[in-house]
Amino acid sequence: MCRVGAIKSKKYTHPAKVLYLMLPQQKGHDNSGFAMVMQDLGGVFAPYKDLPLLSYAGNTASVEKIHNYMQGKGFTLRFEWSPQTKPQSGLDIALLEHYNFEVYAYPPEYQNAERSVKENLLTNTRLALRAMTEENDAAFVYSFWPDVLTLKEIGNPADIGSYFNLWQEDTDFCAKIITVQCRQNTNYAIVRYAAHPFFLQGYTVLANGENTFYVKNKEFQKSLHRGYLGFESDSQCFLYTLHYLQHELKWPLEYYKHVITPLPFQDLAKREDKAVLLALRQSLPHLEINGPNTIIGVLPDGRVINVNDSKKLRPVVVGGDGETVAISSEVCGLNVILPDRDQEKDIYPNEREMLVIDNNLEVARWKQ
Amino acid sequence: METVTVNELTPNDLPWRIEWDPCLCKLCGSCVAACTFQAIRVSVEARSYVYSQGDVPTPLEGERYAVPVIKQTATVQQHCVGCGMCEKTCPNRAIRPRRNEDSRWEIFAREGGSPIKRGGRANLNAGDRTFDKIVVGRISQMTDPSLDAERHTFDILAPFGRVLPADKMPLSVKDGKLSLNKPLPPVRWIYPLIFGDMSIGALSPRAWEAVCLAAACLNEKYNLPVRMCSGEGGMPMRLLKSKYLKYMILQIASGHFGWNRIVKAMPEMQEDPAGILIKIGQGAKPGDGGLLMAAKVAPHIQAIRGVPKSDLLSPPNHQGLYSIEESVQKMFLSMNAAFKFRVPVGIKTSATASSVSIYNNLLRDPYHIVGGYFIDGLYGGTGAANEISLDHTGHPIVSKVRDCYLAAVAQGRQGQIPLWGAGGVGMTGNAAADAFKLICLGANGVSVGKILLQLMGCIGNDHSRCNSCNTGLCPTGITTQDIKLVRRLDVDKAAQNIVDYVRAFDQELRKLMAPIGNSSLPVGRSDALVATDKAVAEQLKIPYAC
Numbered sequence: 001m002c003r004v005g006a007i008k009s010k011k012y013t014h015p016a017k018v019l020y021l022m023l024p025q026q027k028g029h030d031n032s033g034f035a036m037v038m039q040d041l042g043g044v045f046a047p048y049k050d051l052p053l054l055s056y057a058g059n060t061a062s063v064e065k066i067h068n069y070m071q072g073k074g075f076t077l078r079f080e081w082s083p084q085t086k087p088q089s090g091l092d093i094a095l096l097e098h099y100n101f102e103v104y105a106y107p108p109e110y111q112n113a114e115r116s117v118k119e120n121l122l123t124n125t126r127l128a129l130r131a132m133t134e135e136n137d138a139a140f141v142y143s144f145w146p147d148v149l150t151l152k153e154i155g156n157p158a159d160i161g162s163y164f165n166l167w168q169e170d171t172d173f174c175a176k177i178i179t180v181q182c183r184q185n186t187n188y189a190i191v192r193y194a195a196h197p198f199f200l201q202g203y204t205v206l207a208n209g210e211n212t213f214y215v216k217n218k219e220f221q222k223s224l225h226r227g228y229l230g231f232e233s234d235s236q237c238f239l240y241t242l243h244y245l246q247h248e249l250k251w252p253l254e255y256y257k258h259v260i261t262p263l264p265f266q267d268l269a270k271r272e273d274k275a276v277l278l279a280l281r282q283s284l285p286h287l288e289i290n291g292p293n294t295i296i297g298v299l300p301d302g303r304v305i306n307v308n309d310s311k312k313l314r315p316v317v318v319g320g321d322g323e324t325v326a327i328s329s330e331v332c333g334l335n336v337i338l339p340d341r342d343q344e345k346d347i348y349p350n351e352r353e354m355l356v357i358d359n360n361l362e363v364a365r366w367k368q
Numbered sequence: 369m370e371t372v373t374v375n376e377l378t379p380n381d382l383p384w385r386i387e388w389d390p391c392l393c394k395l396c397g398s399c400v401a402a403c404t405f406q407a408i409r410v411s412v413e414a415r416s417y418v419y420s421q422g423d424v425p426t427p428l429e430g431e432r433y434a435v436p437v438i439k440q441t442a443t444v445q446q447h448c449v450g451c452g453m454c455e456k457t458c459p460n461r462a463i464r465p466r467r468n469e470d471s472r473w474e475i476f477a478r479e480g481g482s483p484i485k486r487g488g489r490a491n492l493n494a495g496d497r498t499f500d501k502i503v504v505g506r507i508s509q510m511t512d513p514s515l516d517a518e519r520h521t522f523d524i525l526a527p528f529g530r531v532l533p534a535d536k537m538p539l540s541v542k543d544g545k546l547s548l549n550k551p552l553p554p555v556r557w558i559y560p561l562i563f564g565d566m567s568i569g570a571l572s573p574r575a576w577e578a579v580c581l582a583a584a585c586l587n588e589k590y591n592l593p594v595r596m597c598s599g600e601g602g603m604p605m606r607l608l609k610s611k612y613l614k615y616m617i618l619q620i621a622s623g624h625f626g627w628n629r630i631v632k633a634m635p636e637m638q639e640d641p642a643g644i645l646i647k648i649g650q651g652a653k654p655g656d657g658g659l660l661m662a663a664k665v666a667p668h669i670q671a672i673r674g675v676p677k678s679d680l681l682s683p684p685n686h687q688g689l690y691s692i693e694e695s696v697q698k699m700f701l702s703m704n705a706a707f708k709f710r711v712p713v714g715i716k717t718s719a720t721a722s723s724v725s726i727y728n729n730l731l732r733d734p735y736h737i738v739g740g741y742f743i744d745g746l747y748g749g750t751g752a753a754n755e756i757s758l759d760h761t762g763h764p765i766v767s768k769v770r771d772c773y774l775a776a777v778a779q780g781r782q783g784q785i786p787l788w789g790a791g792g793v794g795m796t797g798n799a800a801a802d803a804f805k806l807i808c809l810g811a812n813g814v815s816v817g818k819i820l821l822q823l824m825g826c827i828g829n830d831h832s833r834c835n836s837c838n839t840g841l842c843p844t845g846i847t848t849q850d851i852k853l854v855r856r857l858d859v860d861k862a863a864q865n866i867v868d869y870v871r872a873f874d875q876e877l878r879k880l881m882a883p884i885g886n887s888s889l890p891v892g893r894s895d896a897l898v899a900t901d902k903a904v905a906e907q908l909k910i911p912y913a914c
């Protein structure tokens with residue numbers, strides 16, 4: 001089983017925090033990987049919040065290939081950063097040659113373009129980079145978006161932390177939102193692209209569970225958007241649905257819950273908004289999820305959400321101390337990083353609600 | 369000495385032979401009275417014996433006498449169909465039909481130069497079912513828990529009606545909420561099991577009533593929104609004007625029989641019907657029109673259909689309807705004129721190699737008016753057809769549903785026009801298993817017919833037993849209009865059997881949904897299935913397992 005976690009804080013937080021959040025839960029995951037997405041970045045990336053940041057890992061040849069491509073498309077490199085690695089013997093980690101985080105300036109003709117035009121450019125660029133480095137796993141291109149950084153690796157999370165020097169807190173490498181997951185996808189082949197959190201155009205999703213409507217979701221999503229690809233993990237479907245409803249259809253957030261875990265017909269019939277809810281249920285049955293799941297999502301505006309399957313078959317808890325709110329599969333993780341919080345106020349979300357943590361760290365519980 | 373008459377039929381030439389035990393028979397004549405096919409009769413046979421007395425055998429003629437016997441008739445018109453009514457009726461079980469493996473029926477039954485006609489289902493290859501080579505093989509074990517069939521809630525409903533894609537729905541956001549700017553095309557969420565199109569001419573009034581009763585009872589008492597399709601030929605005025613019309617799907621077939629009445633009843637209808645089904649073709653006899661033999665055109669049928677007593681033939685196609693565009697247009701017109709866009713309209717064709725093309729065309733439906741594609745496969749039943757059509761034409765349903773579903777997937781249009789499959793669902797008795805597998809392969813629901821007859825008491829099967837629905841002599845009173853025979857059917861018991869079966873069907877569906885961890889119907893969840901036959905796996909694009 002995966003274990004998932006998220007930290008949303010008013011202050012910049014170093015990834016060491018998420019390692020401490022996840023480590024006590026290691027009995028629940030299997031120490032097979034570590035993946036995180038950092039958003040609202042501070043430290044060395046703070047001056048570049050509006051410029052797209054490319055996160056990837058790969059071999060030397062692929063780095064060159066990527067640089068050439070970016071140059072060819074008119075992107076100029078503004079800042080590059082790689083973690084200070086600390087190679088030691090005996091670490092359980094499947095290393096790649098390079099872990100690069102590169103900030104680019106938009107091509108001149110895009111500099112004053114509308115947001116949506118820029119967004120399309122970034123997505124198309126990432127997809128192109130992914131496609132051209134896919135052969136022989138030359139590189140893994142995780143995200144290309146302003147203020148978003150992705151790091152994923154296969155191995156023992158503690159060792160991965162040691163290798164990337166993540167145990168050592170500093171102010172260079174930090175963010176206000178960090179989502180993390182400590183397990184390689186074990187239901188399918190172990191590939192880095194299969195490790196959540198997944199990111200697409202401002203939306204991040206990670207989940208603990210099993211989406212038994214994976215095939216239905218996948219078959220439907222494939223034709224909805226060019227960015228809905230990969231499907232190395234059944235949890236990618238949660239991201240694509242969130243993105244589709246929010247970004248493509250522009251529906252209010254609450255309908256995410258209504259689409260993935262629709263109310264039973266008999267409950268639906270009692271609702272005032274039954275016409276709309278039925279319309280959604282009948283139009284999007286292929287985005288419904290089934291099976292046990294707890295899903296954490298991050299929206300482009302920085303809000304963090306949590307929703308669960310309709311039977312609430314996976315654990316999750318949310319707690320905060322006023323400065324930081326964390327979501328965790330197990331409460332032991334919260335106890336380590338937020339020992340002074342009021343535990344009475346911890347929230348164990350139920351199957352018919354959506355938790356929304358806003359930028360003031362207020363946690364709203366939306367009843368479906 | 370008698371002459372040897374090679375060309376005369378004897379019971380040994382027939383598909384069924386009657387075994388009659390004179391020692392048990394008390395000569396009450398019940399069997400003869402029960403046999404609607406006049407395949408047995410009371411007769412008198414001569415007997416004699418020879419005896420010998422004394423030390424040296426000296427044959428002497430004893431008495432000559434006559435005995436009454438039950439005798440099998442051996443003509444093409446009056447031959448035993450194996451229905452077993454004689455055995456059922458006999459108080460001493462002195463008589464029974466036995467299948468005759470040396471039957472020469474196929475050779476001589478075309479006597480008079482006309483093709484063999486019968487009812488029932490295809491008799492060829494009926495044992496070799498694709499359904500039985502598919503197993504629900506993806507069981508929730510460690511990674512995701514199974515559900516509890518008794519405790520959890522399950523949503524077992526299927527759409528009938530045109531479903532709009534999300535980006536085509538007339539939605540807008542007001543105060544943070546979605547609202548519909550105008551009504552959507554009508555969609556009914558119904559039970560994924562439809563009582564398939566059996567007309568009131570094909571069925572006896574009692575049998576039809578029993579199916580209606582069962583549908584109403586399942587809706588009103590057990591909250592299972594099962595719908596029943598009228599079949600071609602309309603329905604009684606009383607039903608058209610009753611509130612139960614909402615459980616009925618009205619069928620319009622190429623003969624348009626009964627539509628006059630339906631149109632006339634419209635101003636007085638209290639409820640809209642559940643839907644309209646335009647029948648283009650039927651799985652049991654694709655490309656062949658409807659057939660109701662004159663023997664079954666009783667006065668009430670004449671009244672309902674508005675016809676004189678004669679063989680009623682529906683043309684094999686809708687006159688004036690030559691393309692899919694026209695058929696869509698036709699739906700459009702019938703809906704518009706008839707029910708003002710309040711009632712979903714679907715179309716039914718027999719499964720054919722070209723079903724995917726048909727579905728692709730329907731999916732393009734620019735008016736958003738095609739409310740369902742009903743595909744009727746090879747093993748669908750019929751009241752009357754030429755045997756050659758029944759046994760040698762048609763297309764199996766399983767791969768067809770799958771192909772259509774995948775065609776929709778390729779265009780991202782799955783679910784927009786609900787797919788309903790029929791044709792052999794429940795053939796081996798377990799309709800829930802067949803339905804579930806078809807649903808996982810992409811059907812929204814299924815339609816059944818023959819199994820309903822069997823539940824009511826039909827003893828016909830796919831090994832040539834009875835299948836005489838075309839004759840008007842149905843021994844169980846189900847497919848006849850002969851009032852004496854109709855009385856054999858106990859309406860309440862027949863309805864009760866159907867109700868019980870569907871209630872069990874519902875439980876059985878849950879028993880299949882629970883282990884795969886799904887609380888709503890797994891439409892298109894092909895990953896839940898494995899095939900035990902490589903060719904089936906390959907064709908259906910599901911894993912092979914052995």
Ligand code: SF4
Pocket residue numbers: 384386402403404405406407408447448449450451452453454455464465
């Ligand atoms: S089995 Fe049926 S058809 Fe044959 S003799 Fe008996 S009653 Fe008649």
Ligand code: SF4
Pocket residue numbers: 451487488821825826827828829833834835836837838841842843844845846847
């Ligand atoms: S019992 Fe009646 S319905 Fe059944 S096969 Fe015979 S004739 Fe047809």
